Amino acid sequence: MIPPMDAAEAPVVLAAHGISKSFGANTVLTDMELTVRKGETVCLLGPSGSGKSTFLRCLNWLEEPDAGSVLLKGQRIGVRASGNIVMSDGELAAIRTRIGMVFQHFALWPHLTVLQNVMEAPIHVQRRDKAEVRREAEALLERVGIADKAGQYPARLSGGQKQRVGIARALAMKPDLLLFDEPTSALDPELVGEVLAVMKDLAREGMTMVVVTHEMAFARDVASRVVFLDRGRIVESGSPEEFFTRPKTDRAKQFLLRYSAQ
Amino acid sequence: MNGLAIVWDNRGVLLAGFANTLTLSFVAAVVSLLLGTLLAMALMARAKPVRLVATLYVDAMRCVPFLLLAYLIYYGLPSFGIRMSNWTSGLIALIVYNIAYMAELLRAAWSNLSKESIEAGHAFGFHGLKLVRRIILPPVFFAAVPMIGNQTIQIVKDSAFLTIIAVAELTQAAMAIQTTYFVPFASFVAAIALYWITCMAIETGVAFVGRAARTRQ
Numbered sequence: 001m002i003p004p005m006d007a008a009e010a011p012v013v014l015a016a017h018g019i020s021k022s023f024g025a026n027t028v029l030t031d032m033e034l035t036v037r038k039g040e041t042v043c044l045l046g047p048s049g050s051g052k053s054t055f056l057r058c059l060n061w062l063e064e065p066d067a068g069s070v071l072l073k074g075q076r077i078g079v080r081a082s083g084n085i086v087m088s089d090g091e092l093a094a095i096r097t098r099i100g101m102v103f104q105h106f107a108l109w110p111h112l113t114v115l116q117n118v119m120e121a122p123i124h125v126q127r128r129d130k131a132e133v134r135r136e137a138e139a140l141l142e143r144v145g146i147a148d149k150a151g152q153y154p155a156r157l158s159g160g161q162k163q164r165v166g167i168a169r170a171l172a173m174k175p176d177l178l179l180f181d182e183p184t185s186a187l188d189p190e191l192v193g194e195v196l197a198v199m200k201d202l203a204r205e206g207m208t209m210v211v212v213t214h215e216m217a218f219a220r221d222v223a224s225r226v227v228f229l230d231r232g233r234i235v236e237s238g239s240p241e242e243f244f245t246r247p248k249t250d251r252a253k254q255f256l257l258r259y260s261a262q
Numbered sequence: 263m264n265g266l267a268i269v270w271d272n273r274g275v276l277l278a279g280f281a282n283t284l285t286l287s288f289v290a291a292v293v294s295l296l297l298g299t300l301l302a303m304a305l306m307a308r309a310k311p312v313r314l315v316a317t318l319y320v321d322a323m324r325c326v327p328f329l330l331l332a333y334l335i336y337y338g339l340p341s342f343g344i345r346m347s348n349w350t351s352g353l354i355a356l357i358v359y360n361i362a363y364m365a366e367l368l369r370a371a372w373s374n375l376s377k378e379s380i381e382a383g384h385a386f387g388f389h390g391l392k393l394v395r396r397i398i399l400p401p402v403f404f405a406a407v408p409m410i411g412n413q414t415i416q417i418v419k420d421s422a423f424l425t426i427i428a429v430a431e432l433t434q435a436a437m438a439i440q441t442t443y444f445v446p447f448a449s450f451v452a453a454i455a456l457y458w459i460t461c462m463a464i465e466t467g468v469a470f471v472g473r474a475a476r477t478r479q
């Protein structure tokens with residue numbers, strides 16, 4: 001399934017409004033806005049420490065923002081629809097199952113095999129039928145090219161293999177949205193390609209994704225939209241062609257210069 | 263008659279004591295590990311009062327000599343109307359004491375666990391007891407296998423103290439043979455050999471489980 005070139009009509013999956021966050025006196029995010037439509041791949045770019053990870057973690061409430069709201073398909077996260085009551089752990093957990101997450105350092109569960117990692121949450125959180133989950137998990141491992149490692153423990157895998165398991169684990173939840181936090185920056189250079197290839201396929205197939213990355217080529221070729229942040233604020237947002245060929249701000253120009261110099 | 267021959271003639275007494283030592287140690291290790299797990303959960307709880315009470319218990323046990331605790335339970339509790347046999351008193355002393363150590367070593371392993379894989383648990387919708395049971399505790403146990411082994415050996419050795427409240431365990435049996443036949447060297451060496459064998463068996467078990475544990479952490 002190829003997403004339409006003009007995704008402006010697609011329904012909104014995620015809407016974040018006015019997200020602000022401080023750690024003590026350190027203001028990390030200021031009034032961040034983000035709307036992600038179905039089938040979009042939004043790449044978050046920015047220098048180290050600009051708040052990309054913090055913002056991503058606010059989207060599924062792993063980090064609670066000081067102000068602002070996040071809506072997943074119209075449903076508030078962290079706060080109950082009726083009134084301003086904070087969600088219980090259980091309610092928060094239920095809504096998080098609809099948002100998949102892929103971590104920089106993989107964060108696989110070390111005591112479970114590859115296949116068990118993928119099946120764990122669908123069975124024990126979503127309480128889906130075990131046989132059905134197993135079939136789907138095996139198909140997912142096939143899809144990310146790692147079916148032969150199904151019985152292995154994560155400690156036995158290369159970084160690239162671990163991250164592909166991480167992606168299969170997130171997909172197994174059938175999420176509305178996938179979040180990636182620098183999925184390739186902990187990998188040896190020769191292993192980056194295999195993970196990006198899987199992500200590229202997902203984007204082509206119409207998965208809705210928010211990707212924090214330092215892989216400029218990936219952002220340029222795959223993103224439907226690029227959001228550039230600096231010091232906790234969105235500085236630029238637009239199509240990758242626009243951002244990479246005609247950056248509007250000095251900060252974006254400097255940022256891009258540093259990458260093209262490499 | 264030579265000392266070892268006398269001990270051999272009384273092997274029934276020695277082996278009965280040995281069986282008691284094994285039973286006491288095994289039950290104490292299993293129960294203190296189970297209850298220690300609950301206490302470790304309290305040590306890591308979000309609610310501060312819970313953490314405080316749990317820490318207080320662990321610190322108290324770590325500062326009390328085991329001998330005194332055994333005395334307290336056997337001689338002290340009857341003044342509150344709680345009367346137990348030597349054997350039960352000894353077992354309870356071992357458990358009450360070692361819960362604290364098991365909890366503390368599990369807490370240490372828990373603190374060293376990768377924050378990211380716990381966070382992944384949250385992100386995938388685990389929370390509360392299920393998060394602890396399915397995502398946190400298994401790798402904690404795997405990481406703690408060598409320490410749990412050490413503590414179990416400690417329990418076996420602590421059980422020897424129970425001779426002072428007249429529990430018929432291995433040290434008590436060796437003492438009994440010694441005082442009847444005046445063969446201290448032979449009877450104590452025989453007891454030491456049996457402790458040593460137990461210790462080796464535990465070490466072997468730990469090495470065996472440890473190999474499986476290493477691939478799972």
Ligand SMILES: Nc1ncnc2c1ncn2[C@@H]1O[C@H](COP(=O)(O)OP(=O)(O)OP(=O)(O)O)[C@@H](O)[C@H]1O
Nearest residue numbers: 023026028046047048049050051052053054055182
């Ligand atoms: N839990 C925390 N407590 C205190 N400060 C934090 C915490 N998490 C992040 N920060 C601070 O927030 C700022 C933004 O961090 P963040 O990790 O979001 O940046 P980033 O854009 O993801 O950087 P990188 O590219 O290096 O991953 C940093 O100054 C960081 O020190």
Ligand SMILES: [Mg+2]
Nearest residue numbers: 052053054182
């Ligand atoms: Mg980051």
